[in-house]
Amino acid sequence: MSRWLGVSVVLLCTLLALALVGAMLVLPDAPVRLPGEVAQRLGESGVDHAVTAVLLNFRGYDTLLEVAVLLLALLGMLAAGVAPLRPAPFAADPLLVALARTLAPLMVLVAGYLLWAGAFRPGGAFQAGAVLAAAGVLLRLAGFLPAWNAPALHLRVLLAAGFALFLLVAAAGLYFGAMLRYPQPGAGALILAIETGLTLSLGLILAGLFLAGPETPRARGGA
Amino acid sequence: MMTMVFDPASWLILLPLAWATLAFVLGAGRGARLALVGLGAQALLALELARRVRDQGAHAHALGGWPAPLGIELAVDGLAVVMLLMTALVALPLGLYARAYFGAKPKGGAWFWPLSGFLIAALNALFLSADLFNLYVTLELLGLAAVGLTAAAGDRMAVAAALRYLLATLLGSGAYLFGVALIYGTYGTVSLAALAPLISAEPAVLLALALMVIGMLLKTALFPLHFWLPPAHGGAVSPVSALLSALVIKASFYLLLRLWFGVFEPVATVGAAQLIGILGAGAILWGSLLALLQTRLKMLVAYSTVAQVGYLFLVFPLATGVSPEAGVSAWQGGIMQALAHALAKAAMFAAAGAMIVATGRDEIVGLSGVGARLPLTLFTFALAGVTLMGLPPSGGFSAKWLLLMAALDSGQWWWIVVMMLGGLLSAAYVFKVLRQAFLPAPGGSAVGRAPRALELTALALALGGILLGLFGAQPLALLEAGGGR
Numbered sequence: 001m002s003r004w005l006g007v008s009v010v011l012l013c014t015l016l017a018l019a020l021v022g023a024m025l026v027l028p029d030a031p032v033r034l035p036g037e038v039a040q041r042l043g044e045s046g047v048d049h050a051v052t053a054v055l056l057n058f059r060g061y062d063t064l065l066e067v068a069v070l071l072l073a074l075l076g077m078l079a080a081g082v083a084p085l086r087p088a089p090f091a092a093d094p095l096l097v098a099l100a101r102t103l104a105p106l107m108v109l110v111a112g113y114l115l116w117a118g119a120f121r122p123g124g125a126f127q128a129g130a131v132l133a134a135a136g137v138l139l140r141l142a143g144f145l146p147a148w149n150a151p152a153l154h155l156r157v158l159l160a161a162g163f164a165l166f167l168l169v170a171a172a173g174l175y176f177g178a179m180l181r182y183p184q185p186g187a188g189a190l191i192l193a194i195e196t197g198l199t200l201s202l203g204l205i206l207a208g209l210f211l212a213g214p215e216t217p218r219a220r221g222g223a
Numbered sequence: 224m225m226t227m228v229f230d231p232a233s234w235l236i237l238l239p240l241a242w243a244t245l246a247f248v249l250g251a252g253r254g255a256r257l258a259l260v261g262l263g264a265q266a267l268l269a270l271e272l273a274r275r276v277r278d279q280g281a282h283a284h285a286l287g288g289w290p291a292p293l294g295i296e297l298a299v300d301g302l303a304v305v306m307l308l309m310t311a312l313v314a315l316p317l318g319l320y321a322r323a324y325f326g327a328k329p330k331g332g333a334w335f336w337p338l339s340g341f342l343i344a345a346l347n348a349l350f351l352s353a354d355l356f357n358l359y360v361t362l363e364l365l366g367l368a369a370v371g372l373t374a375a376a377g378d379r380m381a382v383a384a385a386l387r388y389l390l391a392t393l394l395g396s397g398a399y400l401f402g403v404a405l406i407y408g409t410y411g412t413v414s415l416a417a418l419a420p421l422i423s424a425e426p427a428v429l430l431a432l433a434l435m436v437i438g439m440l441l442k443t444a445l446f447p448l449h450f451w452l453p454p455a456h457g458g459a460v461s462p463v464s465a466l467l468s469a470l471v472i473k474a475s476f477y478l479l480l481r482l483w484f485g486v487f488e489p490v491a492t493v494g495a496a497q498l499i500g501i502l503g504a505g506a507i508l509w510g511s512l513l514a515l516l517q518t519r520l521k522m523l524v525a526y527s528t529v530a531q532v533g534y535l536f537l538v539f540p541l542a543t544g545v546s547p548e549a550g551v552s553a554w555q556g557g558i559m560q561a562l563a564h565a566l567a568k569a570a571m572f573a574a575a576g577a578m579i580v581a582t583g584r585d586e587i588v589g590l591s592g593v594g595a596r597l598p599l600t601l602f603t604f605a606l607a608g609v610t611l612m613g614l615p616p617s618g619g620f621s622a623k624w625l626l627l628m629a630a631l632d633s634g635q636w637w638w639i640v641v642m643m644l645g646g647l648l649s650a651a652y653v654f655k656v657l658r659q660a661f662l663p664a665p666g667g668s669a670v671g672r673a674p675r676a677l678e679l680t681a682l683a684l685a686l687g688g689i690l691l692g693l694f695g696a697q698p699l700a701l702l703e704a705g706g707g708r
Contacts, residue, residue: 023405023427030411031421037293061286061295065348065360068240069367072341075247076371079334080382156248164244171237173287179233181288 046187100142107135125198132203162201243340254336291414298353321462323676342368366392384454398438402431442475446506457525461576469569500540506533511648549632556625563618566688567610573681592664608653610688618691
């Protein structure tokens with residue numbers, strides 16, 4: 001029974017792959033060319049990097065909802081009350097403790113640089129937030145950070161702050177004619193403010209996916 | 224410029240996001256009052272938007288001031304507004320219900336308010352979006368909120384059901400995203416308005432349509448892709464079951480309707496529409512039959528959703544490649560079915576929840592004595608059943624009547640047979656519950672009371688399903704005024 005299921009799944013996937021390859025081979029030339037349009041309007045976006053301009057300005061609404069998706073992922077985990085799988089903590093390992101002591105400040109520095117660089121080269125809030133989250137995971141493994149049984153008020157404020165700021169800017173845009181519309185001089189500063197908030201909150205949210213869960217007694221030993 | 228500050232379409236998205244975030248910051252178990260204020264304001268916003276569409280017709284709204292294809296546009300038309308009204312008018316009574324429910328049974332309600340805020344924001348955003356990729360983002364937001372709410376029931380069964388639901392919903396949106404990528408590769412844009420004049424029967428477009436349709440069928444739980452629905456809807460806490468069955472599955476149905484009869488109309492074929500119709504017929508018969516065989520009350524109601532979803536999909540064969548009159552009738556019937564089912568199923572899950580609170584168990588055999596202790600709730604259950612069976616004067620009757628007319632007009636009598644059989648089977652499973660509830664309580668077992676607020680909000684929803692039949696011309700006129708097809 002389950003063997004036939006496996007065979008048919010493999011067969012279906014093969015068929016899909018063949019159909020995709022076939023369709024790709026005869027793909028016509030696209031009549032709409034968005035990269036050209038993005039390059040043309042880049043000057044009005046407030047930043048000099050096309051990806052950041054698309055993510056935070058031209059299609060900022062997608063990004064707003066995607067940040068909500070990440071917050072929601074953590075919320076869903078809290079609601080389910082499921083402890084995530086995580087490797088057993090090596091809190092007592094002095095090498096890990098020393099490594100975390102050295103790396104964590106550097107990672108914060110890197111996150112800050114990525115955030116700043118997003119305005120003119122690849123980088124931005126999502127990358128910076130991911131590095132911050134990695135620092136959080138490292139500190140947790142080294143026993144410097146406790147697990148979150150249930151995030152306390154100050155933590156919930158920080159988790160939600162990035163999204164809330166973005167939402168506030170989105171609503172304020174209505175005053176300038178459309179949701180998420182930035183005032184013309186000032187778009188760059190607003191984007192930087194949003195990205196700063198997002199870096200902090202996304203870092204916490206992503207780290208939270210690892211940190212949220214019941215406290216394990218061994219975890220605190222090394223601190 | 225100032226005129227946009229009170230733009231109801233934008234606020235329908237911003238407002239639930241705002242109260243969901245605040246409710247999260249307030250913490251576990253908090254935020255009910257905030258949510259109810261938000262839901263009340265949402266109902267007013269939806270009514271105001273409906274008024275504008277009725278008077279001024281459909282309009283688009285370029286977010287960030289960037290028109291498509293560079294930016295994302297919201298499209299406000301008759302169909303979108305009808306769905307927004309449905310969401311607002313079902314969510315408000317359910318909000319009141321949930322507050323009373325978690326007052327009596329706090330288990331599973333810790334993060335209910337922020338999760339349901341995000342869920343409602345996702346629904347509103349989905350109904351308003353006119354951009355294929357943005358629609359994907361709203362689908363993800365909706366799916367994740369729905370899964371979180373399902374898992375919140377907390378027991379092992381609910382978490383297993385939620386995980387299965389998560390995999391199904393991710394597979395569905397993954398298939399959809401494949402389609403979006405193919406469309407972007409072919410035309411270089413994901414804006415529905417920009418795509419409308421461009422779509423032609425390229426191999427990549429046909430493949431994209433097939434993937435998107437399969438993804439949405441899985442998310443709407445159309446037979447035989449319904450495997451995830453009964454455990455998820457039946458296992459969640461009752462206010463969540465009501466939200467999921469009444470509103471969430473309508474979103475993917477709406478999206479399919481939009482795409483099939485919108486941008487993809489030039490490439491949608493009669494054969495494919497007939498195939499979807501056959502699956503719909505299968506859903507009606509199989510879902511009703513399994514509903515009849517259930518021993519747990521909420522599983523019965525969940526299988527009834529599987530069956531009722533089947534009626535929704537009869538729109539595709541009845542409105543593809545037929546005369547304009549038949550097409551309009553089928554189209555109206557399909558939307559009416561979505562509205563009637565939303566009200567009736569919310570009422571039925573709400574009533575079931577009240578009965579479970581009173582009897583303390585979910586088995587149908589345990590309902591003996593409910594008729595004497597909870598007559599109002601039993602009446603609510605029966606009224607909702609009237610809508611599901613399609614008896615006059617309910618909204619379900621109008622829906623099935625319109626679909627029947629379309630079947631007659633287009634000479635497709637076989638769908639009529641299926642609808643008749645489905646009506647009989649739904650009568651059977653509704654009466655199965657009513658019969659048990661009218662039996663006297665066996666000695667020694669006591670049926671408790673349910674909070675009055677639970678009974679009254681469920682009744683309001685069931686009455687809504689009946690009133691929809693009497694005043695159904697209003698939403699249909701709105702559809703006509705605002706277009707959407």
